[in-house]
Amino acid sequence: MAGQLNPNLLLVVPLAPLAGSMIAGLFGTKFFGNKIGRTGSHSATILGVLISFIISVQTLLAVLDGATYNDTVYTWMTVMGMKLEIGFLVDSLTAMMMCVVTSVSLMVHIYTIGYMEEDEGYNRFFSYISLFTFSMLMLVMSNNFLQLFFGWEAVGLVSYLLIGFWYTKPTAIFANMKAFLVNRVGDFGFILGIGLLLAYAGSMNYAEVFAKREALAQLTLPGTDWMLLTVACICLFIGAMGKSAQFPLHVWLPDSMEGPTPISALIHAATMVTAGIFMVARMSPLFELSDTALSFILIIGSITALFMGFLGIIQNDIKRVVAYSTLSQLGYMTVALGASAYSVAVFHLMTHAFFKALLFLGAGSVIIGMHHDQDMRNMGGLRKYMPITWITSLLGSLALIGTPFFAGFYSKESIIEAVHHVNIAGAGFANFAVMAGVFVTAFYSFRMYFLVFHGEERWGKSHDHEHQDHSHDEHADEHHHGLGPGDKPHESPLVVTVPLILLAIPSVIIGFIAIEPLLFGDFFKNVIFVSDAHPAMAALKEIFHGPVAMALHGFMTLPFWLMVAGVAAAYYCYMVNPRVPAWFYHKFKAIHTLLDNKYYMDKFNDVFFAGGARVLGKGLWSVGDRALIDGLIVNGSAKLVGWFSTMARRFQTGYIYHYAFTMIIGIALYLGYLLLAPYFK
Numbered sequence: 001m002a003g004q005l006n007p008n009l010l011l012v013v014p015l016a017p018l019a020g021s022m023i024a025g026l027f028g029t030k031f032f033g034n035k036i037g038r039t040g041s042h043s044a045t046i047l048g049v050l051i052s053f054i055i056s057v058q059t060l061l062a063v064l065d066g067a068t069y070n071d072t073v074y075t076w077m078t079v080m081g082m083k084l085e086i087g088f089l090v091d092s093l094t095a096m097m098m099c100v101v102t103s104v105s106l107m108v109h110i111y112t113i114g115y116m117e118e119d120e121g122y123n124r125f126f127s128y129i130s131l132f133t134f135s136m137l138m139l140v141m142s143n144n145f146l147q148l149f150f151g152w153e154a155v156g157l158v159s160y161l162l163i164g165f166w167y168t169k170p171t172a173i174f175a176n177m178k179a180f181l182v183n184r185v186g187d188f189g190f191i192l193g194i195g196l197l198l199a200y201a202g203s204m205n206y207a208e209v210f211a212k213r214e215a216l217a218q219l220t221l222p223g224t225d226w227m228l229l230t231v232a233c234i235c236l237f238i239g240a241m242g243k244s245a246q247f248p249l250h251v252w253l254p255d256s257m258e259g260p261t262p263i264s265a266l267i268h269a270a271t272m273v274t275a276g277i278f279m280v281a282r283m284s285p286l287f288e289l290s291d292t293a294l295s296f297i298l299i300i301g302s303i304t305a306l307f308m309g310f311l312g313i314i315q316n317d318i319k320r321v322v323a324y325s326t327l328s329q330l331g332y333m334t335v336a337l338g339a340s341a342y343s344v345a346v347f348h349l350m351t352h353a354f355f356k357a358l359l360f361l362g363a364g365s366v367i368i369g370m371h372h373d374q375d376m377r378n379m380g381g382l383r384k385y386m387p388i389t390w391i392t393s394l395l396g397s398l399a400l401i402g403t404p405f406f407a408g409f410y411s412k413e414s415i416i417e418a419v420h421h422v423n424i425a426g427a428g429f430a431n432f433a434v435m436a437g438v439f440v441t442a443f444y445s446f447r448m449y450f451l452v453f454h455g456e457e458r459w460g461k462s463h464d465h466e467h468q469d470h471s472h473d474e475h476a477d478e479h480h481h482g483l484g485p486g487d488k489p490h491e492s493p494l495v496v497t498v499p500l501i502l503l504a505i506p507s508v509i510i511g512f513i514a515i516e517p518l519l520f521g522d523f524f525k526n527v528i529f530v531s532d533a534h535p536a537m538a539a540l541k542e543i544f545h546g547p548v549a550m551a552l553h554g555f556m557t558l559p560f561w562l563m564v565a566g567v568a569a570a571y572y573c574y575m576v577n578p579r580v581p582a583w584f585y586h587k588f589k590a591i592h593t594l595l596d597n598k599y600y601m602d603k604f605n606d607v608f609f610a611g612g613a614r615v616l617g618k619g620l621w622s623v624g625d626r627a628l629i630d631g632l633i634v635n636g637s638a639k640l641v642g643w644f645s646t647m648a649r650r651f652q653t654g655y656i657y658h659y660a661f662t663m664i665i666g667i668a669l670y671l672g673y674l675l676l677a678p679y680f681k
Helices: 007-027 039-062 092-115 122-141 144-161 170-201 206-211 228-243 252-258 261-270 273-281 292-313 318-338 341-371 387-401 405-417 427-453 470-474 494-520 536-543 548-553 558-576 580-589 591-594 598-650 658-678
Strands: 070-081 082-090
Touching: 007 070, 007 082, 007 261, 007 494, 070 470, 082 261, 082 405, 092 122, 092 144, 092 261, 092 273, 092 341, 092 470, 092 494, 092 658, 122 144, 122 206, 122 261, 122 273, 122 658, 144 228, 144 252, 144 273, 170 206, 170 228, 170 252, 206 548, 228 292, 252 261, 252 318, 252 591, 261 273, 261 318, 261 580, 273 318, 273 341, 292 318, 292 427, 292 548, 292 591, 292 598, 318 341, 318 405, 341 405, 341 494, 341 548, 387 405, 387 427, 387 494, 387 558, 405 427, 405 536, 405 548, 405 558, 427 558, 470 591, 494 536, 494 548, 536 591, 580 658, 591 598
Parallel strands: none
Antiparallel strands: 070 082
8 A cells, every 4th residue: 555644643652642642631530539530540541552553563554555645734833934844754663653652551550550559640650751752752652853853752751750750759850850950951962953954954854964964064163164964963962862761961861760660661762762773773864974974983882881881780779780781782782873874772772672672561561570679689489489470571671681582692793793794983983882782781681580489599688788789779769679488579560560470572583583684674674774985784694594593694604602701790699609790899898899989980970060059159159149230129129219209319309490590500500511512523
């Protein structure tokens, strides 16, 4: 059915979750007297996301048959010839993102019924996550920078509400403010990039800007010798650094674990953090014309992939291990973008969405079973008590570390292979980072797996954790209860375990199914552009001989043996000889302290940026507000009026001869002016 898609049907995709959010937010809360209750709230929001998912799947099938859509839905206003529009661009990239966002969101909505069962803000939470889904769909379906920026800011705003969902919890309030402020830093760069493109391309429509890319590539930034397109692309990527949590704007993401677990899966798997990856892939026609921007992206991604993985090794909060894993995998996606392997980055985005959502929801299931204890040192031996959570978490971990035939293998191996063929600055470091990251990922993933599901049963006991992860203890609160003596963990209800099973299926098979059409077929034809000067994708195509052959060959590659070494090291350290981690701690205490303080990035930001802002704010208050505005303008003007009034009052005596004298003096001055004026002309 090649041709145009139905715009009315496309409009339903983002509006259905919005309608569900409004129903739950208005009629399911105290705002209108909670008229529909819990059942009505979760039914309305789940139905909205389900409708979006069904239409998204139908859209993907239509796009595979050749159908597309790129048009304006609504013109907001026209200012000096510049159109501000709401429009949709639905091609293979958009259709795939629509399916990923709605499918993961649907699983999270269903899972939330069980996870948030006892929470007072149950209805409000459903309203928030449905609104979040609407925001992300508006972002990925946009055909212009205005709507992209709207969706970009909307997901940031709703993430602020979700991270601080427990608004009586001080650490949650700190975390959501931190996420909001750090993202504003990235968004400042993002809007500068959009502004540059608007100023020189004269449009915010993707197609019109892309059509002028060759002309833009010839321009320099006024007053400098910097290439205009390079500056614009780097500014756009700074926005991606904030949203997709790239070094050094990554600091908000681990703290966002203060929100309920379902939003961790939603924000960190398929939506907010992947927005930056999607945006750069969508802008491939622009980025391909700037090797400098690509090199910058490659280096930032490499730093994030490796050094954020190191931080995952020392975490003891189960959700924080998965959070640092997300940071590292986002680094891998960014490396692929820098290597001009945009389709590989999007492919890893898709596979990662499923297995990372699975791991987050699996962690949430463990937290339910442990009565809200998140410390892995209090777990152990959960395999026999929580069999469904155990097997699905194992499948998710195997996909994460890149086990051959699992989804993560195909996308991760493709990234590593693509980096081997990069011919821009930073390629050597990137190659080392993604290779070393394989061992690191396998080690921290199976450290978590063994501590949680195998070994000694450590719950219900009094623990003195000598080498504890302070980040967990700082955030301990009423939500972290734990099992008491004699209590046993329990498997989560079906409403929690069914989404785990449904997410485990694509975590295993989606890579095998999708690699050939996405990377080497026509799926992204005329959507993602790669210059002939960047050979990574051509090299991948040349050595690809099918998913089975790729997986079998994977057993003989260095990444596979690094992965095995990581798993074996984790097994030895945490199952065979637990004294080894303690020995490492005492022997390399300085390194542990560095990692425990997260490279002191938070303290640097607090002293340099927050401290500088405090000094600047104090200066503006004391000089600008108190002295200049209050002292000079407000109080000064009042004093001036008072002085003038005092002087004027002296002439208001009530005596007629005083007034006559004043009139004579006035007439004399006026006559003097008339006589002397000609001499001054």
